[in-house]
Amino acid sequence: MITTTLLIVFAAVAVLVLVRGARWHHRPVPALQALEEYTRPVDLAALRNLIDPAEEDYLRERLPAGTYRAIQRERLRAALEYVQRTAYNSAILLRVGEAARRDPNPEVAAAARALANDAMRLRVHARLAMLVLYGRIALPGARISVGRVTDIYENLTQGLVRLTRLQDPAHATRVSAAV
């Protein structure tokens, strides 16, 4: 009886996920002109500072151990918030890139493909970076690099500006400010 119940629950969950997937698949793509309504701003310079090893060394040398750990935890929490934002934005930009991928203009299609690829790369790196940051919040003294999230995010924003210049040049500046 338990096995039967488990199998029925499993199959029912599968049906629910499929139905949710159908709704998710047909959801509209955020328009470039209104991107700032859907994305979350990321201060890249601040994120770079928060995960900069030299900055950490500077604080470690000048602060008492307890104070350093407390401050470092706060800095890592802030970095985590920024990395979560980059992951969130990458999901939106992935959809924007995918939607423009079938554009009849080959230049637009190529820019869109590059944007989608960068967005996916960022998504993978951001997830890994989040795991590292959780670990470092638990052990603020540990020295583990959070990877290349900032560089990839910078590439991604440049790719977005490139795509916007091709599709809607009037909004290029506004769109770059949105992410």
Added chain:
Amino acid sequence: MSLSPIGYLLWVASGMLLALIVWALIRRALVREVPVFSLYVVFQLFRCLGLAVVYRMGRIEYFYSYWTAQTISAVLGFAVLYELYRKMFRSYDAIRQLGATLFAGAAVMLLAAAVLTTAFAPGADAAGVVKSVVLLERSVRVMQCGLLLFLFLLSFHFGLAWRNYLFGIALGFGIFASVELMAIALRSQLGGVAAGALALANSAAYDCGLVIWVCYLLAPEPAPQYRGVVQHNDLEKWNQALLEILQR
């Protein structure tokens, strides 16, 4: 051994729907895009027609033909799922190799789960070879459902964008596999009492999956729908409303 009128209707409908799917695959030149799925559909069509012929020959002939076809169908079903995994991840350089790896990992874990559920399986309705075949069929459905569930969860997690026809294939397959898994689980618990009703539910779910495939394969790839765009007619409505206010 006889089919109810509804059962017969569902059987005929499945044959027609499969023929329509083959036509849609050829018309949209999708055979090259999804060769394994195309092979699967052609096989299902021949199976449907072949079993209709064997059905008239006798019980034993039908039994062996049905289970042989079911085994081939299960193998092809896994191949279709593998094709879906590969196609979903192929578009992105960062995760290109991930599709095959995740498929293999998920398949191994689900195989272990299927073996476990088989070990604790009740078997009220059959003995010997039939019981083994029913348990095997259930394990196959557990794995297929699990692989599809995993694929959907991965696509939510990574934010993967599906081509419309690929999504339709996965959705149709998933609906059918899930309902069949429920039917098999209930049949092994209730025995022969509900066998007729469950077989009908199974056929209906299969036809439902085929209808989903037909819809998604016949529909052209839709243009993306954008949100947050101010439509031209919206501006006209705003303008009209403002004029009305100013005229008051």
